[in-house]
Amino acid sequence: MRALLGALAEVPVLAQLGADAESVGRQGIHGSVALGPVGLSVASATLVIHPPALTDGTGQPVSIGPFQIGEIAASLTPPFGGGSGKGLPGGGAIVRLAGQGGYGGILQLPLGPAQVSAAAVLAMRDGSPSFLAILGITFIPPIQLSFGFSLDRVGGIVGLDRTTNTEALRAAVRTGSAGDVLFAARPPDSPLALVTAADRLFPAHHGTHLVGPSLKVSWLSFGPTGSLLSLDLAVVVEIPTGRVVILGVARASIPGLPGVLELRLDLLGVIDPVEALVSVDASLVDSHALGIFEVYGDAAMRFSWGTRGYTVVSVGGFYPGYNPEPAKLPALRRVGMALDVKLPILDVRAEGYFAITSNSVQFGGRLEIGISLGLEAHGFVQVDAIVVFRPFRFEARVSAGFDVSAGGFSFGGVRLDGLISGPGPVVIRGSLTIETFLFDISWDETFTLGSGPADTLPTPPSLLDVIREELGDPANTHADSVSDPDVVLAPRPGRAGVAAVPPTGTLRFEQRRAPLGLLVERVDGRLLAGPQGVRVTTPGADVTAPFSPGSYAALTDAEALNRPPYDVLTAGRVLSMADPGLVTFPNVPDARTVTQIVISSGRPRVTGMGAFLDVGHMALLTDASRRPPTLSDPRPVVTAERETWVAWTTATTHGFDSATAAHQFARHHGTVAVTEADFETPVSMAGVL
Incomplete structure (x- = not known):
């Protein structure tokens, strides 16, 4: 048992x-x-x-079995009535998450003017528990605010040792399941489906926690029949990463007239300071208009302020064949509408898109109409256009067609395709095809207008000029250390563009346009004339910062998949003034006398008087004053060191502090790069086929 x-x-x-x-x-x-x-x-x-029955009657x-129980259900009879005690609504259920060592449950309790709902997951991951709870209180009737607005629901999410799975959330926004989990937008198929979805969207992760409120606001609410406009919104903060996730569900409908207008927009926003990225994804879910049209489409926005900043905004996708890299966006559906109910004589579909990137504007659309009256006729018109700012270029495509058929037999059709691109020169291309059941007629012609040159990018920059420009930027240089153990500095107001550093302090130079000390192929998103590198030879400690190797090195697809997305590389240098030699100071006799007093066990004692002091006592006192109190063994129990790499040529072996620097050296010297640990203890492959 x-x-x-x-x-x-x-x-x-x-x-x-x-x-x-x-x-x-x-x-x-x-x-x-x-x-x-x-x-x-x-x-x-x-x-x-x-088994099949045998002739002798055996079999x-x-x-x-029996097999282990995969699901355990419980029903809770609400103490305030409103439920039968056999499940939802007005009750609850507890389910066992098979194979995960945990349990999940949902609860609904009618408390007079409020309806309490909750979903929770308690699971074990790698021997430690993780907990997730999603809470909500629905007000019946809603709390009226003003100007027709009302507060329908409040709630929140709490997660211990939980994180946000952004990729799963983006996929759930497409289907609407993210809003179903957080806001109960649609009744769950089963308690197990709800808690499983919550566990997938907010999986267990040791060391990170979730917390955030949620609410629902409506405008022109008509009670149980719904409202004209409503918005469910939740803000989830991940601690300690600082990532903020915003989930929302916006609805527009006409209460009392189902099917006339039912629009639902699910939205996901992510602010990730670690990746220096703000992303927004939105999708139309279960949306209909006029009772016969389905409304669909996706939108996305990406804004990065990292080492290679970019901005991408798209509603419905991009120009055919356009790649929005370095932004990573899922395939977006065109925004449009189509007949949801198949009519016997008419089929209509219209869709379009609009996109803005850091260097382009794109838009287009397509309209299709089909008519069936014994004879079947189908026609379409499609337009796609893109304008690139630098180098300036534009391209527009136009297509239109019409065909007639009956019983699968085509009587004829016409198709027109056009393309215009430029400048330098402007090229117009058109093709016309006429199809009949007897023969086809085709025409294709290209026209050229003007002969001016195309816009080109400026001369590739020099990496040395780029770093020189960064050196001249006051924002990249500041005082790193102003401490002096022998001097107390009086505070003074700062001055813009000036870094005040005492002779014993240090000056810090740091820039993020390109890593130092290795060969790179591009900077600011532009290819250089060839591999170039800049190395700082001034004495001082290196300043490191995270860089994306793919933004500066021409990586192959295999390298891009296997290399880390960020590597810690040299970004600058800490500069300090050289200490002058003692011979530079004049030797001036001092006739003053000094009294040395040593306080031992609370009692002062004069140990010397005159021009000469007991240096031994002074050294011991100074050393003791600077040592921290010894409370325990100060030696660290666990230490972590950066992995070092090596690459070699026929003449010598070179050491590197980062994988990117080692691989860049190996790429341009025709050798390979390995970790120093593997280099020192190679594995013999003798006898291995």
């Missing part, structure tokens, strides 16, 4: 369900018991194989 029921085998009434061993072996465990207001039900399956069914 413990193998089948787990910890619930300790409940006496449940243990009685397996008292009949013969029945359990033949049918498994099935039954329910009442424990006060809680009703528990369990079920386990048994596989029964029926009895064979039972395999």
Whole structure:
């Protein structure tokens, strides 16, 4: 019984369900018991194989099992009425997450003018527990604010050792399941489906936690029949990464007239300071208009302020064949509408897109109409256009067609395709095709207008000039250390563009346009004339910062997949003034006398008087004053060091502090790069086929 029921085998009434061993072996465990207001039900399956009947009458069914219980359900009778105690609504359910070592549950309680709903997941991951709870209180009737607005719902999310799975959330926005989990936008198919979806969207992750509020605001609410406009919104903060996730569901409908207008827009916004990226994804879900049209489409926005900043905004996708890299966007559906109910004589579909990137504007659309009246006629018009700012270029495509058929036999059709591009020169190309059931006529012609040169990018920059420009930027240089153990500095107001540093302090130069100390192929998104590198030879400590290798090195697809997205590379240098030699100071006799007083055990004692001091006492006192108190063994228990790399040529071996620098050296010297640990202890491949 413990193998089948787990910890619930300790409940006496449940243990009685397996008292009949013969029945359990033949049918498994099935039954329910009442424990006060809680009703528990369990079920386990048994596989029964029926062999084919033999001529001698043998061939009895064979039972395999019973199997371990995969789901345990519980119903809670609400103390305030409104439920039957057999499940939702007005009750709850607890389910066992098979194979995950955890449980999930949902609860709904009607509390007079409020409806409380909750979903929770408690699971074990790698021996440690993780918890997730999604709460909500719906007001009946809504709390009226002003100007027709009302507060319909408040709630929140709490997660311990949980994180946000942004990729799963983006996929869930497309289907609407993200809004279903957080806002109960649609009733769940089952308690197990709800808690499983919540566990997938906010999975367990040791060391990160989630917290955030949610609410629903409506405008012109008509009670149970709905509202004209409504917005569900949740703000989830991930601690300690600082990532902020904003989830929303916006609806527009006409209460009392279902099907006339039903629009639902699911939205996901992510502010990720680690990736220096703001992203927004939106999708139309279960949207309809006029009772016969389905409305669909996706939109996305990406804004990056990292080492290679970019901005991309798209509603409905991009110009055919356009790649929005370095932004990573999923395939976007065109925004449009189509007949949701198939009419016997008419089929209509219209869709379009509009996009703005850091260097282009794109737009286009397509309209299709089909008519069936014995004869079937189909026609379409499509326009796609793109304008690139630098180098300036434009391209527009126009297509139109019309065909007539009956019973699958084509009587004829016409198709026109046009293209205009420029400048330098402006090229116009057109093609016309006329199809009949007897013959086809085709025409294709290209026209050229003007002969001016095309716009070109400026001369590739020099990496040395780029770094020189960064050196001249005051924002990249500031005082790094102004501490002086022998001097107390008086505070003074700062001056823009001036870094005040005492002779004992240090000056810090740091820039993010290009990494230093290695060969790079591009900078600011533009290819250089060839591989170039800049190295700082001034004495001082390196300043490191995270860089994206793909923004500066021409990586192959395999390298881009296997290299880390960010690597810590040299970004600048800490500069300090050289200490002058003692011989530069004049030797001036000092006739003053000094009294040395040593305080020991709270009692002062004069140990010397005159021009000479006991240097030994002074050294001991100074050293003791600077040492921290010894509370325990100061040696670290665990230490972490950066992995070092090596690459070699026929003459020598070169060491590197980063994988990117080692691979760039190997790329341009025809060799390979390995970690220093692997280089020092190579593995013999003798005898390996």
